[in-house]
Amino acid sequence: MKTRGALLWEPGTNSGWTVEEIEVDPPKRREITVELAxxxxxxxxxxxxDGVIPLPWSPVLGGHEGAGVVTEVGDEIHDLEVGDHVVLSFLPSCGRCRMCVSGRSNMCDLGNGVLGGTAPDGTHRVHARGKGVGCMSYLGTFAPYATVPxxxxxKIPQDIPLDKAALIGCGVPTGWGSSVYAAxxxxxxxxxxxxxxxxxxxxxxxxVHKGARNIIAIDPVGFKQEQAQEFGATHAVGSYEDAAPIVEQLTNGQGADRVIITVGVAxxxxxxxxxxxxxxxxVMVLTSAAPVMQRDMEFDLFTFAMSGKRLQGSLYxxxxxxxxxxxxxxxxxxxxLKLDELITRRYSLDDINQAFADMQAGANLRGLIVY
Ligand SMILES: NC(=O)c1ccc[n+]([C@@H]2O[C@H](COP(=O)([O-])OP(=O)(O)OC[C@H]3O[C@@H](n4cnc5c(N)ncnc54)[C@H](O)[C@@H]3O)[C@@H](O)[C@H]2O)c1
Ligand SMILES: [Zn+2]
Ligand SMILES: [Zn+2]
Incomplete structure (x- = not known):
């Protein structure tokens, strides 16, 4: 079907998104098409x-945090039907690989290919200007329709508003789970x-859910500090330097039990x-993406070992x-769980570059593109 989507033709060059006509194919075996909200x-x-995550192929249809209604199902699908409401997961879970069956489906074998530039079978579901388009995380939610594995x-219940449910595709589980599970x-x-x-x-x-006694939020942006307190942070400051004396005073100088890193770039x-x-x-939890080729970092390994600290990566x-x-x-x-309050601004797809500019300026908890 013909629709419109936001593409990067030169990923990694800060050239921004172009919104243009794309062709989204119908579902093949074990795929569905979703009309996104x-x-x-x-x-x-x-x-x-910006190239923190470099892609060796182009163009890419962005977007990996979406929810919508199933409009078409391919062959060999027994657990979803047209009309069902779904949240799209930016990491697929096959339910059969070793990681899935051992309760670590965020590391499902299928996830290895999400930045490979095609659908799992090596072909494209989206085309633009006569070229195959790769989709972010097999999804490509920067278009009103997506054909996905x-x-x-x-599936989610029909009474959950789909625009809010979109956020359960990435930001909500990634952040919430970084506290609840990873930390x-x-x-x-x-x-x-x-x-x-x-x-x-x-x-x-x-x-908050896990019953933390003190939650100290650090962000240089005043609006973020205010919002953190609305969501249950007991303290909010602008830098590590400002947080240090608070943590020291709250813990008798022992230090925080958990530090979770969710900055824009690690x-x-x-x-x-x-x-x-x-x-x-x-425990320190690192959730942020770092530049893929970055190898150098400042880290006192002696203290790390001799004080028995733990550094935990957090995927999804x-x-x-x-x-x-x-x-x-x-x-x-x-x-x-607050979802409505996460949405600072709503945008049309045509305003996508504004949505990213607002994110970079720290103006949004989450911007939402609404179809
Ligand atoms: N591990 C995963 O599975 C996973 C999933 C989703 C997103 N991510 C990554 O998580 C990170 C955060 O994503 P987001 O969508 O919340 O980004 P965002 O831009 O919405 O938020 C980043 C925040 O960090 C703040 N910040 C920047 N530098 C800081 C510093 N030195 N100290 C304190 N605060 C600082 C910014 O002001 C901003 O409020 C990104 O790197 C993203 O790629 C990882
Ligand atoms: Zn699996
Ligand atoms: Zn994400």
Missing amino acids: ASGVCHSDQHLD VDAAV DMQLGDTVVVVGIGGVGINAVQGA TGDVLQPAQEMTRRGG GTTNSRNDIPLMAELYRNGD
């Missing part, structure tokens, strides 16, 4: 444009969240101040999409 604007798509779609947070913990964007604000929500200087703020035996918040996406939808329905 909305797509969140996540920093990981920005990384395709059924393994990347998770293995405990009741009464003192927690620092560094970077209050669409991901970090949900790490604050996760810390530069090499982001970990050492986090380590200095972490107590002996405490270590969530299992088939369990956690419906869980989050239900938490929202029960009033235990």
